[in-house]
Amino acid sequence: MxxxxxxxxxxxxxxxxxxxxxxxxxxxxxxxxxxxxxxxxxxxxxxxxxxxxxxxxxxxxxxxxxxxxxxxxxxxxxxxxxxxxxxxxxxxxxxxxxxxxxxxxxxxxxxxxxxxxxxxxxxxxxxxxxxxxxxxxxxxxxxxxxxxxxxxxxxxxxxxxxxxxxxxxxxxxxxxxxxxxxxxxxxxxxxxxxxxxxxxxxxxxxxxxxxxxxxxxxxxxxxxxxxxxxxxxxxxxxxxxxxxxxxxxxxxxxxxxxxxxxxxxxxxxxxxxxxxxxxxxxxxxxxxxxxxxxxxxxxxxxxxxxxxxxxxxxxxxxxxxxxxxxxTAPEVDAGTRVLDRTQGDIRFEDVSLKYARGDLEALRGINLHCAPGTVTALVGRSGSGKSSLVSLLPRFNEPTTGHILIDGANYESFTLASLRRQIAWVGQSVVLFDGTVAENIAYGELAGASEADIIAAAQAANAWEFIQKMPGGIHCAIGQGGNLLSGGQRQRLAIARAILKNAPILVLDEATSALDTESERLIQQALQGLMKDRTTLVIAHRLSTIEHADQIAVMDQGRIVERGTHAELLAQNGHYAALHRMQFHSQPGD
Ligand SMILES: Nc1ncnc2c1ncn2[C@@H]1O[C@H](COP(=O)(O)OP(=O)(O)O)[C@@H](O)[C@H]1O
Ligand SMILES: [Mg+2]
Known part of the structure; x- marks a missing residue:
């Protein structure tokens, strides 16, 4: 000012x-x-x-x-x-x-x-x-x-x-x-x-x-x-x-x-x-x-x-x-190469992140490789930096130091639009728009999608069941912010949106946190199919849902403190094993 x-x-x-x-x-x-x-x-x-x-x-x-x-x-x-x-x-x-x-x-x-x-x-x-x-x-x-x-x-x-x-x-x-x-x-x-x-x-x-x-x-x-x-x-x-x-x-x-x-x-x-x-x-x-x-x-x-x-x-x-x-300067978009369809090879190299407000480093010395077609799960206490890490991918935040490589090239060399086209995203808090169910699933560049595709996506997201019951089905207006829907219903619409986008990189940031165990399990199956040919980064608070991930990275205070498969990490008997013990003792059957 x-x-x-x-x-x-x-x-x-x-x-x-x-x-x-x-x-x-x-x-x-x-x-x-x-x-x-x-x-x-x-x-x-x-x-x-x-x-x-x-x-x-x-x-x-x-x-x-x-x-x-x-x-x-x-x-x-x-x-x-x-x-x-x-x-x-x-x-x-x-x-x-x-x-x-x-x-x-x-x-x-x-x-x-x-x-x-x-x-x-x-x-x-x-x-x-x-x-x-x-x-x-x-x-x-x-x-x-x-x-x-x-x-x-x-x-x-x-x-x-x-x-x-x-x-x-x-x-x-x-x-x-x-x-x-x-x-x-x-x-x-x-x-x-x-x-x-x-x-x-x-x-x-x-x-x-x-x-x-x-x-x-x-x-x-x-x-x-x-x-x-x-x-x-x-x-x-x-x-x-x-x-x-x-x-x-x-x-x-x-x-x-x-x-x-x-x-x-x-x-x-x-x-x-x-x-x-x-x-x-x-x-x-x-x-x-x-x-x-x-x-x-x-x-x-x-x-x-x-x-x-x-x-x-x-x-x-x-x-x-x-x-x-x-x-005010717009988002930095200096890249010139158009990323057509990535293989989904993501590599974080020595990445750190310091938010403009706040002097703590939210991420410190992150090294992580997500191979094409694999699932990487991020776990850790709340505030450990999981959301911050995935927010770097669509460049919501810029790494303070270090690089992020996509298919081996610095991701800043790609245009923002083409980079973001590679990513389907279900965030922690779901935002819906004033419009019909169909408009919310086929949002933005997805707007031309056929009704059959939208319904298929809704079915895969386990959302079809409740959409069917709404007056007008997918053409039911859901009102600003989706206030008339429950948290779990909103998440399922967001998942349907991500499924419809069919992008090579899928980011799920506590995407199923508002769902009951049963619906989560159903969606998990759908997501399992979806994850097959793409690189997935999934943040989950229920460890049971990520046991089959190709690798699990445990985060603490902005660092990756442990990495491995479920079995490896249990055998290590470190942070992950402790988290696991805690969840299974306090929430049996969850
Ligand atoms: N937009 C932001 N501005 C400043 N600090 C932030 C912002 N978002 C998150 N943080 C801080 O970064 C740290 C990591 O947060 P976050 O990545 O959201 O953790 P998690 O997703 O693991 O719960 C926290 O200490 C949080 O306070
Ligand atoms: Mg988070």
Missing amino acids: SNGKVKIWDAHTIQIYKRLLGYTKRFWPVGLIAIAGMIVDGGGLAVFTKLLKPMIDKLFTEKDPVMIFWMPIWIVMVFLVRGVGTFASSYGVAYIGRNVVNAIQRDVFAAYLRLPASFFGREHSGHQVSRITYTSEQVAVASTDAVKVVITEGVTVIGMLYAMLSTSAYLTMALFVMVPLIALIASVVSRRYRTISRRIQSTMGGVTGTVEESVQAHREIRVYGGQEQAASRFKDVTDNTRRLNLKIASTNAQSSSAIQTVAALALAVMVFLATRPFEIEKMSAGDFIVVLTAMGGMMPSLRRLANVQSNIQSGMSAAENLFEIID
Whole structure:
């Protein structure tokens, strides 16, 4: 994040503004129409103000018949034209603004899809959500609404100035007292904005995050009586947002009232000057009304011009935040070779891994060879590094030192997409998507799979039995996150997905942990068939399920401490034998 001390018109901000305008480029015809509308909108008021002089002097003082005929028509014409201008500017600005928000939202979302896995652990998911829902809205206000205010109100002010000057230059001089004062107020006010609005953005992320968490944890909150704690946390974050919003409102209000006071002062000066003996003779009632109305009509425009700073400020810090994400380096994908179909020879050479957060090495000096078509089981206490080790394969994390070779070549030399195409993965926590059962099994690049293949995969994963009972079978919608399914059912869908992918490397990270012994055994049989022609890495907490693995690697504190077959390791009477004894004594029959 940047330091928050950015000036309003320094090079950096101008660069952000230019980049934002880049988003509006496509819409230049709409932009031109909108700008024309703004000019008509702002100018219309000035024209009407000018009309006030003949209206008063000719209609009521001289009773001119031509004027009496034309005046009502002119008034209607002026406001008809102005109405068209108002519509063009308002709708045009909304049109461009909505399109810009949409484009930015898509860019940020696209960034989320290509950012490295480590990015998602760095900040609360609420912040990631609120960038799309809240921050991008702020940007729309800056890139378009601010432009509208600047042009419409700018033209109004200029038009009113012209009306005044051409009517009475002498009185207009009174106005110049206001200019430096207003400029001073505006600059003092604007300084506060960027810092406050930046803080609002981050508290919005906190609000979203807190709500998300409480909604997800609704069961835990109820069972553990966390209502009070959740409510007070929510109160804290929303209080903070409210406080900051009020700060902004107070700054706005202060500047508004200050400017109005200054304007009223100028008005008083004007009345005083107009009524001096040498001036009062020269001035008609129409003249005075024109200058007075022009001054009055200018005040709200000046106030809006002064406030536009705040929109620009908050929009700029919002845009800065979004561009930072859009510019964050994507996953490293420097490989050029396309891995067609690997034989499945995987070799870890002296691999260590240190997460960005946390100073402990999650993996230390890992050497492991998984021969094509074999099953390697990883066992060990929780936190020993099993998941970390397999997370290296699809390059969710990069090894800090050491190499990983696939078919004898450094796996970084392959393109990410082709590497990941080789891997079917069932993770510890299964994520399902909002859609039907079939869409969840045939997800992503599998989307074209035939119904027969999907059903076959579901059968192999022992999932067919429960899918059949659902209304609509594989076309049953399972809802966001698969909330309506049990943990075991979700795992079986994930296994079906992996089976359908039919990739040469299969990673099962406690893929059957939520299943009962019976279903696990059934799936185990299915997986046994599946494992035949591929290289499998399996992490299992029930040792009974991995007894037939070609090799078992026992992990402890990031190291592989023992390696061998089930029989060899039992004979060694070390870690594995101890784990084995423990499970079979505490969970007979499991
Ligand atoms: N994304 C992460 N960031 C930082 N530390 C992590 C992350 N994931 C895991 N760790 C740490 O790495 C160690 C190994 O974790 P993990 O590989 O998940 O163990 P296992 O799968 O064997 O239970 C643990 O100490 C854990 O705290
Ligand atoms: Mg794990």
